[in-house]
Amino acid sequence: MAFFALTGRAQETADQWFEQANAAYNAASYDTAVMLYEKILASDMESVPVYYNMGNAYYKMREYPMAIWCYEKALKLDPSNDDVQTNLAIANLAIVDKMEPMPEPFYVKGWRNMRAMLSGDHWAWCSIVAFALLLVALFLFLRARRVGLRKLGFFSGLVFLVIFGLSVVFAAQLKRSSETQDQAIVMAPTVTVKSAPKEESIDLFVLHEGAKVAILEGSNGWNKVRIANGSVGWLEADKMRPF
Amino acid sequence: MKRIFRLLLFIVCVVPVSLWAQDDPRLTVSTKKQVVVGERFQIVFEANAEGRNFTAPSFQGFNVLGGPFTSTSSSIQMINGSVTRTTSVSYTYALQAYQEGTYTIGAASLTVHGNKVSSQPVEVKVLPDDGSGSSDSGGYAGGGTQEQHQSTSDPQVSGKDLFLKVIPSKKSAYIGEQVVLTYKLYTKVPVSSLSVEKAPTYAGFWTKDITENTGGSLRQSSEIINGIEYTSAEIQKVVIVPQRSGTLTVDPMTIECIAQVRTESSRRRSNDPFESFFNDPFFNRNYVNVQKDLSTQPFNLEVKNIPVTGKPDSFAGAVGNYTFKSDIDKTQLSTNEAIALTLTVSGTGNIELLQMPEPVFPPDFEVYDPKITTSTNVTAQGLSGTKKAEYLVIPRRAGTFTIPQVEFTYFNPATASYQTLTSESYTLSVEKGKDDPEGGVFTSNQEGIKYLGSDVRHIMTGDAKLRSMNTVFFGSPAYYVALLVLLLLFVIMLFVLKKREEMAKDTAASRNRKADKVARGRLKRAAQYLKAKDQDKFYVEMSQALWGYIADKLGIERSKLSMDTVSETMKEKNVPDELTQQFIDTLNSCEFARFAPGSAEEKMDDLFQRGIDVISKAEKVL
Numbered sequence A: 001m002a003f004f005a006l007t008g009r010a011q012e013t014a015d016q017w018f019e020q021a022n023a024a025y026n027a028a029s030y031d032t033a034v035m036l037y038e039k040i041l042a043s044d045m046e047s048v049p050v051y052y053n054m055g056n057a058y059y060k061m062r063e064y065p066m067a068i069w070c071y072e073k074a075l076k077l078d079p080s081n082d083d084v085q086t087n088l089a090i091a092n093l094a095i096v097d098k099m100e101p102m103p104e105p106f107y108v109k110g111w112r113n114m115r116a117m118l119s120g121d122h123w124a125w126c127s128i129v130a131f132a133l134l135l136v137a138l139f140l141f142l143r144a145r146r147v148g149l150r151k152l153g154f155f156s157g158l159v160f161l162v163i164f165g166l167s168v169v170f171a172a173q174l175k176r177s178s179e180t181q182d183q184a185i186v187m188a189p190t191v192t193v194k195s196a197p198k199e200e201s202i203d204l205f206v207l208h209e210g211a212k213v214a215i216l217e218g219s220n221g222w223n224k225v226r227i228a229n230g231s232v233g234w235l236e237a238d239k240m241r242p243f
Numbered sequence B: 001m002k003r004i005f006r007l008l009l010f011i012v013c014v015v016p017v018s019l020w021a022q023d024d025p026r027l028t029v030s031t032k033k034q035v036v037v038g039e040r041f042q043i044v045f046e047a048n049a050e051g052r053n054f055t056a057p058s059f060q061g062f063n064v065l066g067g068p069f070t071s072t073s074s075s076i077q078m079i080n081g082s083v084t085r086t087t088s089v090s091y092t093y094a095l096q097a098y099q100e101g102t103y104t105i106g107a108a109s110l111t112v113h114g115n116k117v118s119s120q121p122v123e124v125k126v127l128p129d130d131g132s133g134s135s136d137s138g139g140y141a142g143g144g145t146q147e148q149h150q151s152t153s154d155p156q157v158s159g160k161d162l163f164l165k166v167i168p169s170k171k172s173a174y175i176g177e178q179v180v181l182t183y184k185l186y187t188k189v190p191v192s193s194l195s196v197e198k199a200p201t202y203a204g205f206w207t208k209d210i211t212e213n214t215g216g217s218l219r220q221s222s223e224i225i226n227g228i229e230y231t232s233a234e235i236q237k238v239v240i241v242p243q244r245s246g247t248l249t250v251d252p253m254t255i256e257c258i259a260q261v262r263t264e265s266s267r268r269r270s271n272d273p274f275e276s277f278f279n280d281p282f283f284n285r286n287y288v289n290v291q292k293d294l295s296t297q298p299f300n301l302e303v304k305n306i307p308v309t310g311k312p313d314s315f316a317g318a319v320g321n322y323t324f325k326s327d328i329d330k331t332q333l334s335t336n337e338a339i340a341l342t343l344t345v346s347g348t349g350n351i352e353l354l355q356m357p358e359p360v361f362p363p364d365f366e367v368y369d370p371k372i373t374t375s376t377n378v379t380a381q382g383l384s385g386t387k388k389a390e391y392l393v394i395p396r397r398a399g400t401f402t403i404p405q406v407e408f409t410y411f412n413p414a415t416a417s418y419q420t421l422t423s424e425s426y427t428l429s430v431e432k433g434k435d436d437p438e439g440g441v442f443t444s445n446q447e448g449i450k451y452l453g454s455d456v457r458h459i460m461t462g463d464a465k466l467r468s469m470n471t472v473f474f475g476s477p478a479y480y481v482a483l484l485v486l487l488l489l490f491v492i493m494l495f496v497l498k499k500r501e502e503m504a505k506d507t508a509a510s511r512n513r514k515a516d517k518v519a520r521g522r523l524k525r526a527a528q529y530l531k532a533k534d535q536d537k538f539y540v541e542m543s544q545a546l547w548g549y550i551a552d553k554l555g556i557e558r559s560k561l562s563m564d565t566v567s568e569t570m571k572e573k574n575v576p577d578e579l580t581q582q583f584i585d586t587l588n589s590c591e592f593a594r595f596a597p598g599s600a601e602e603k604m605d606d607l608f609q610r611g612i613d614v615i616s617k618a619e620k621v622l
Helices: A002-026 A030-042 A048-060 A064-077 A082-093 A106-115 A120-143 A147-179 B133-137 B273-278 B477-531 B535-554 B563-572 B577-595 B601-621
Strands: A183-186 A190-194 A203-208 A212-219 A222-227 A232-236 A240-242 B004-006 B027-031 B034-036 B040-047 B052-055 B062-079 B082-097 B101-105 B109-112 B115-118 B122-127 B162-168 B172-174 B179-187 B191-198 B205-209 B220-225 B228-242 B246-250 B254-262 B287-295 B299-304 B315-328 B332-334 B339-349 B365-367 B371-379 B382-395 B399-403 B407-412 B417-422 B426-431
Touching: A002 A030, A002 A048, A030 A048, A048 A064, A048 A082, A064 A082, A064 A147, A064 A183, A064 A240, A106 A147, A120 A147, A120 B477, A203 A232, B027 B122, B040 B062, B040 B109, B162 B254, B162 B287, B162 B299, B179 B191, B179 B254, B191 B228, B228 B299, B315 B417, B339 B407, B477 B535, B477 B601, B535 B563, B535 B577, B535 B601, B563 B577, B577 B601
Parallel strands: B034 B122, B172 B299, B315 B407, B332 B426
Antiparallel strands: A183 A212, A183 A240, A190 A203, A190 A232, A212 A222, A222 A232, B004 B191, B027 B040, B040 B082, B052 B109, B062 B082, B101 B122, B109 B115, B162 B179, B179 B228, B191 B254, B205 B228, B220 B228, B246 B299, B254 B287, B315 B339, B339 B382, B365 B382, B371 B382, B399 B426, B407 B417
């Protein structure tokens, strides 16, 4: 009981901060807004609106790498959010590096698009609903007197089984991606990606602030990163902000 | 380009005596009003047309030293196809005053196109000689009879007697601030001609020559420098506007001038009358022309940057002191009617360089390029003037529109501050014009949506939907609990159904078991009624025994009991058709007998026997 009261109060103050931050944003004092949004995050609370609004504030302050980071963070929570996708695209226009994504096989793209239709929690709920419907279908199949109903139960059961399986897989994948910080935004103005996790190794290519990289592995303050066009190299971990 | 100035010999005070009437032939006279005894001066009669029979007045009280020197000049001007021809003929006499007093020089006359024109008489005051050197300052125009020759003794003109000076209006300026440079010639000796040898270069400046056009002659005045009186003449006046900061240098200007210097050596000579004749001042043999090159000092201008702090966004490089206004010709109009919006900046400064502020028109307006006109005039402070931008816009859609106010910012170097002036904002109400297609006629003048800008979408307001970090529903205990609950529900449902079915089965089985017993009980009662010959009760009991038995045995509900259901169910239970038929027949006869009373006793017997028979047979099968 005391625990709930505590979290309830924390939620309330965080909501107040959110409102104050939005007011500051509307009054064009973006740094104040950012400070308040950060305060919410520091209290271990998060949500799509918080990340999204914070990204907007950073965008207005022309701090595009941070804006992109916030939008990416919001997209992780809700990959299907149209507002976030739009603003991320706009922010990505403001950075130096224009990266052509590697062409993907249609099924990978299709899989990703399908997964992005719902957020992780929604997929979890979807799996529960599908499971319930699957049981109903199974019941029909087992208990119906009429043959037609039994057939219906069988085939709809198969469909619900597939939906259940997919949503479980999607939810699991999204859960893993939200728990692991496997991507990052470059924060330093200009960085050189090296061929090995050593300062004296060969320079491979140059990235600028705001570039998005996928973190493949890390060691000794260096991360092995892959950029959108598929190039792979090593970059100091402190020059990027993972999400 | 080499500009040539002709410096008329020192005429300190030239007064045009008569004013000119346009185009009429006229004769004007100009001369000094005051002379000193012994001073040489000239009188010029000028006619604006060629004529004959020039008659000079008698110059009573003066020695005529020479003349008339006739010179003719004519010019043809073509302006927009109309040709103007100007002719001027001048007759010049050189005179010398020899006695104090006031003298009147009478009218001269000339016959032009058969008409005699006369000049006005002119009064000349002769003052006593004060012993100053002013008598030397009389001189001549470059008369055709005079022969120029270089003196053998090579006289010099010292830098003190003749020098060129550049006078800037200020020593330091901001970028864009105008500075007036005046090039002045200072002299104590007569100068007959001068020409610019080397014009200064103005690297880093925008320049404009504002030398006043005084028609060939230069404006002269006398100035005292270090106690010495000089005659000064403005050679050139230039407005320079620095374009970058730092120390900018204006290169010197070099002019070549020919000064007339009196040669001392030839002055006092022998008493040879011949010699003395040529020593006569009129012949002027003791004046020689000396060529001298004069240069200004190079001049440095400190150019300061315009302060960055407090610079408004609307500042576009205007420096000076301006006023700003706007004007619109109408605010009530109908579509496709043109509006003229005029922005006017006027004041002192680099008006030719300044950028006009641009008004923002509503997007549905058709805006044409503005017509920008600049008019400048020269003042003592430099250039000033007016710049007008005239916008012609045509609203294409009806509605109420606002042309927001326009800001014009300039930097005032005098106060070293920015000044922002704003024009009015106008609200236009545009009505639908008559030639606009009204409803019913749809022409294909639809337009795509115009995007005026792009920005990130606005923040999300309302519910923050906050939750603790890393609380993923999937895989959480709640998730598994939900799945388990569903599964449990399913299993319970299945179990309950099964149980109920079993129970139903149980009742059917007990009915089956008891069927025989019940039937026998009924048959027993039927037998009693048979003995008692109670026909009605017998048939009722008999019917109930048969129906009840078969219903219990086959598990048919009483409500659904009929001949058809019985035969169907018996067929389902694989009862031999013969028995089924027998049973149905027995039932039929029982029902028939029951509702058709008055049958014989043996019939009741027979039915009783058949009933027992069929039940016992059925008991074996079912």
